Amino acid sequence: MAGKSGRTINATPQNVWRKRILSWEGVLIVILAVVLVLCRAMSATYTLENVLREMPKYLAEMFLMLPMAFILMMGEIDISVGSIVCLSGTLGCFAVNAGMPFPVALLIMLGTGLICGAINGAIIVIFPELPSMIVTLGTQIIFRGIAEIMLGGGGSIAAKNADGFRAIGKSLGIVPIVFFLVIISGAIFVIISTKMKFGRELMAIGSNRLTAFYSGVKVKKVLFISYVTMGAFSALCAIFFTAATYGANTTTGKGFEMDAIAMAVFGGISSTGGKGKMIGGILSAFVIVCLRIGLGQKNVNSQVILLIIGILLIGAVLLPNISARISANKKKAIS
């Protein structure tokens, strides 16, 4: 097809499959396969059943990765999510111990998340001059601080009647319920980010906020919705984390924000905004979760896992930058 200027415009790119495999998502699938094969080779107990049984604890963090990816795509950040998990979990345990029916406790947890997310969103929308990093740093301290006050001197609470949480933590066959939920919400987030207006608007804001604003994107609305979603999913994470631990303490959820950001960034979602695919984040989350379970089974020091995640994180951003620079130099040399 010839365009106005006479250049040919090819709507169907060639080598679709080659491109797909060479993309970061393709690389992630290969990495996931390598991790699974290596872990299986190292440890005889690394079976599907065992991995799925250990998954719920780690999968809870995946709920954080999904909306975090949205926020990162806009070039923003939220480091208060770990504290929201803590506050929401604490309130949930208090509600259960106060004799409230379990669904009410769940509503309280969700409500806590929504309110916390709305507070973050409101501050960021009303004061666009403030970097989201510093706003959420403040609320991070506040949310955990409130949980600390509620927990008092002991600093921890156990759910006296954990039947409800136990029910949530159950499995259908060998697959835990939370696994289905993660897959369903992952699919919804993929659809929103690729097929719906909201996802396109996120990317527009992340690429160039001013242009997005002038082309009619309601920047403030999108920002606010994203932060509220982040809060709601932090509450979901809190619900399933409590279902694995039956309690909360002052350190619950500490560092979750960093894990969620690490998953997203390793999945190719740039923290500077406007780049990345949801599916990459989901794949990288599974890579990290499977790796953790595998190394955990081999009794590898949990700190070694941190070391590996740290290297993966830097490598995932550094290597494409280096290869881009090399190919740019090559082009320069040719011309």
Next chain:
Amino acid sequence: MQKRELSLVIVLVLLIAVVSFVNPSFFTIDNFLDILKNNVVTLIPTLGMLMVLLIGGIDISIASTMALAGMVVGLLFKYNKIESTLLAFIIALAIGAVCGCLMGTIIGLGNVPPIIATMGGMYIFRALAYIVGDSQWAGAEALGNYKDFALKNICGVNVTIWITLLCYILFFILLKWTKFGRNIYAVGSNAEAAQISGIKVARVKIAVYTIMGVLCGLTGALNTSIYASAQPNSLTGKEMDVIAACVIGGVSMSGGRGTVAGSLLGGLVLAVIAKALPLIKIPAIAQNTIKGVLIVVVIIVNVITQRMMNKRALARREM
């Protein structure tokens, strides 16, 4: 003195006045020296963070670097590898410099966003602190003479406070009156313009993160001496305190704005609040909440005054 610092001085004086009025035992020289000594581990890295924020970066790996440096020093004493305190400090500074230089190179030459690079560093250095320790830690008896270092007084003032003071004077001079200091401001205000005008931006970035690392090494070594223990999980979350001190002190997160005096005042405000709350009968458990509220209030007030100032400037121009 700029308006910003002046308002912080007023806040600080008011704070001290109110607390002293409620509880006179607060207003003693010993108490103030105590506050300073307890906050050396926040005040020293605040200087490095100031520089990092000035070039528009951020460093959240600092607490891990401190833990790594402190841990190595502690273990060297534990297994009798070294005896001299001076050597311990040199080793700690070197470890910090290597960690910082690594971060700086990844950020400056690799073009990795600072938050991602230092988040990776946070994981890696913390993991290394655990791995070198191999589930061991160094207690008071293992540290021998080294722990006495932090107990020494010169002219009635603790030696760690002298070190902090020296750092602040050095950095004040460095940022205000040296070419390197002005280059930092230039890079932070407009990196592209700085590059075009001949400043080697990548080199400035590497230098700044290396200096940050050196300060972390120093802090880690001091921390081991002050608290007479070296543990791999020490100082977790310290990076947020340091960033908070800078932000309260008026350092802009987007780079180019901030002073040594401001960040010192920011650190002091946080330090005084932490010490004062128990004295005016606010339970220590509410401390973090108040700290968080304070950070949010300060940054919001800052934005509102900035908006008003801009509006006034605009009105003047229209006339």
